[in-house]
Amino acid sequence: MKTSLISQEELLLEFENKINAEQKIEPLDWMPDEYRNHLIRQMSQHAHSEVIGMQPEGNWITRAPSLRSKKILLAKIQDEGGHGLYLYSAAETLGVSRDQYIQWLHEGKAKYASVFNYPALTWADMGAIGWLVDGAAITNQVSLQRTSYGPYSRAMVRICKEESFHQRQGYEIMWKMMEGTKDQQEMAQDALNRWWWPALMMFGPHDSDSPRTSNAMKWKIKRETNDHLRQKFINKTIPQAELIGLKIPDSNVVKLSDENYQTSDINWDEFWKVVNGNGPCNEQRLAHHIKYHNEGAWVRESASISNPK
Amino acid sequence: MSNTDTQGELWEVFIQSKPGQSFKHAGAIHAFDREMAIENARDTYTRRGEGSGLWVVRSKDIVSVTPNEEGYFFDPSNDKVYRHPTFYEMPEGVKHM
Numbered sequence: 001m002k003t004s005l006i007s008q009e010e011l012l013l014e015f016e017n018k019i020n021a022e023q024k025i026e027p028l029d030w031m032p033d034e035y036r037n038h039l040i041r042q043m044s045q046h047a048h049s050e051v052i053g054m055q056p057e058g059n060w061i062t063r064a065p066s067l068r069s070k071k072i073l074l075a076k077i078q079d080e081g082g083h084g085l086y087l088y089s090a091a092e093t094l095g096v097s098r099d100q101y102i103q104w105l106h107e108g109k110a111k112y113a114s115v116f117n118y119p120a121l122t123w124a125d126m127g128a129i130g131w132l133v134d135g136a137a138i139t140n141q142v143s144l145q146r147t148s149y150g151p152y153s154r155a156m157v158r159i160c161k162e163e164s165f166h167q168r169q170g171y172e173i174m175w176k177m178m179e180g181t182k183d184q185q186e187m188a189q190d191a192l193n194r195w196w197w198p199a200l201m202m203f204g205p206h207d208s209d210s211p212r213t214s215n216a217m218k219w220k221i222k223r224e225t226n227d228h229l230r231q232k233f234i235n236k237t238i239p240q241a242e243l244i245g246l247k248i249p250d251s252n253v254v255k256l257s258d259e260n261y262q263t264s265d266i267n268w269d270e271f272w273k274v275v276n277g278n279g280p281c282n283e284q285r286l287a288h289h290i291k292y293h294n295e296g297a298w299v300r301e302s303a304s305i306s307n308p309k
Numbered sequence: 310m311s312n313t314d315t316q317g318e319l320w321e322v323f324i325q326s327k328p329g330q331s332f333k334h335a336g337a338i339h340a341f342d343r344e345m346a347i348e349n350a351r352d353t354y355t356r357r358g359e360g361s362g363l364w365v366v367r368s369k370d371i372v373s374v375t376p377n378e379e380g381y382f383f384d385p386s387n388d389k390v391y392r393h394p395t396f397y398e399m400p401e402g403v404k405h406m
Contacts, residue, residue, distance in 0.1 A: 028373070028375050075356075078356070079356070082352075082353050082356060085338065085353050086336055086353070089319075089336050089337035089338065089339075090336065092319065092337065093337075097314045098314065098316050098339065099314045099315055099316060151336075154336070155336065158335075158336075162356075162357070297315070300315045300316060300317070301315070303317065303341040303342075303345070304315065304317065304341055
């Protein structure tokens, strides 16, 4: 093959030229190990987040307050499962099997979004999760539609099309509660108080504390930095809260200009505590996934011995 | 890497969004047989009426050109500009061409 005559330097140059020309990298293209490993980590984290994210909401299916809200919640959770599958299949194009990805999750070697390690205590949390957690995820995912890895980018386009229903259904729940009784208003405010900071934490550490950001930006895996995306989310969310009479749980919010707000800094001790496995629900979320994965083993085994048609 | 994949084979999914249009690659799913493959593809990729047609094919059965071969594989078409309509000169004023 011709390829053996091409040096690593030439391959890298060709790879970077492609990226600089905004061409997508496809599964069979040459890519630096560091690029592949970054994607393996980021895409599997993303896929696991979609699937683990089904748990806090699944908790409320049987207690949804109306048939309408139950149907919507079921459809939303099914979407999250579907998003996990889009992302797993995109991540598998990097040469790692789905079993391997799940094993890394179960061994604690792969992470998922820390936000799902917080409990969903009331029905208003279904509103706050859809509005804030999905809202933060959309902010990030809209940017990732332009990521340089083709299969990841295409999965993001598909996911973004579906996510806006998620955010709107969440905001609608919050709005309806704010139009309701005093108890309902307090419940909605309480949910915002508990989910505001975890939602801001979803964007990750400050750029200055994010060691992997620079290569990820250079190779256009990420298109915007953590802090930039977080600010975008803050700027669009604060007016949404105010519109329905909710108060942001931060006494230092200052409106700098028309669409630009300053907020307090995140409690980074709490952030790292949850990332490192000591949040309120870390053990529960993982144990739940492992339990049902193992309990489903017989289904996979019997399917695999059925007559292939 | 694990060789003990317990989740069935990988299948590529192609969706035709409207009758008469081309089928377009959407992604992949896992399944143990053809029936499960087409149903999983429906549940995963067409929850919002995205498709009027659906194809699934085992990923291992897809034949593709590797990027290393791209250059010379497509070579034969590069020097045949006369295959494009814009190659030909036309007299001023000709219509319906």
